[in-house]
Amino acid sequence: MSTRFFRPRRVVESSLGIVLFLALWEALPRLGLVNAGYLSPPSAVLESIMELARSGALWKHLQASLWRSLAGLGIAIVSGVGLGLLMGWFARLERIVDPILQLFRQTSALALFPVFILFLGIGEGSKIAIIFWASFWPILLSTLSGVRQVDTLLVQSALSMGAGKRFLFLNVVLPAASPSIFTGIRLAGAYCITALVAAEMIGAHSGLGFLTLNSQEVFQIPSMYAGILLLAVVGLAVNALLALLERRFTRWRRGLKHGA
Template identity: 40%
Template sequence: MRLPARSVFLGSLGALAFFGGWEALSHSGLVNPIMLPAPSLVVRSGAELLGSGELARHLAASLWRAALGFVSGALLAIGLGIAMARSAGLYDLINPLVQMFRAIPSLAFVPIAIFWFGIGETSKIFLVAWGVFFPVWVNTYIGVRDTSPLLLRAGASLGAGNWRLLAFVVLPAALPLILAGLRVGLSIALVVLVAAELAGAAFGVGYLIQMSQTVFRVDQMFVGLVVLGMMGYLADFLFEWAVRTLLPWYGAERGRG
């Protein structure tokens, strides 16, 4: 996926203006530079953490938890969403429970997950999977449920059975909504992950922020925040790149590639 030169230029200009204004504000005397460290200081702190290998360990731990939780929650959500959309009996049976749990914020489960699974990897992966599950499930269910009857009748008239209809008609028709749910779930995964790491962890970007707060290293706290922002941006960018690489027809009608 190629970015237009104009988009790159404007994006770079906006970032330069933001960080330049931040640097000037930190040195202006209008704010306490300890509470709002300059970007140059944040970069130096990040370089120190990177050079010591500490930042790499925190980042690797967070990425592993986010990836495993995201895949687990997304696969379960897609499977259940398809099943509930295709089976009215299954929908009537478990929809009240799903809707009840969907109304509970993911962050409310943080203390329960730690109580159940401890502060190890299982609790964090469970929390990420839980947060990812519901947006993916909703979009999958709606996408499969609202597949055009004309497409279904056309497929059936050509001799497609239930499984072929699902694979070659229903899922392609529902794909835009499923991808939208996955993209939303990707951002939620990072939010829930950081909350879980703040509550209890030995490594991770959230843990780095918490430990920096206890020793009043605001510059290192900002390093953690910047890393989280970059993780979210790169994850979304790579998701869109993968979609357009693996599914080149997706979005082609909008003239973007």
């Protein structure tokens, strides 16, 4: 049983690529094959991260980035899933709303950033808004697609047994659409980090995106790579959080099916 769930060979194979990448990254500047002024080795990047942690700057930047990304993504999840379910459930609402949504969907979040700044100012509101805008669309479209693709046989079977609309929605449509919904949410998690970097590089005084850009401008290259690396870690953390929520939601769905 233990070898079934824990396979050392798989762990080694999964880690091998990262280890080789880090070793190559460390070797290239150390051997003079790449200018160390442009490509800092991982050891120097790690030292920069430790220095940022000792000075307290790391926590300030990390806290600002996490707050913005989770706030924008959270608003996108609530509004995207809610609107997607409504549009999928009410065909007339979809016909009314879909044309204007298709128009807005083609508008880049970066193109709207000046508009967000104009209405919301240069503070947190505009940064959260751009993250929300980038994250909203994959959630909405995946939710709508999930509701549309619910097996009609399931719906007809529930109706034939006298299920009401509320029961049908909560116990048939929502569980059946949940895989597609979480696909959109996981995709939005990646988009939210991309939008976070853009938001923090314009008019920000904190955050990992600001740290990356500011370090490049003052030619503190190890700190620049530290910011890039930490952004990747934040992206992995957000993805892990969403994966945890997906597993918990799946357990709830399985329990609901067994109870029904």
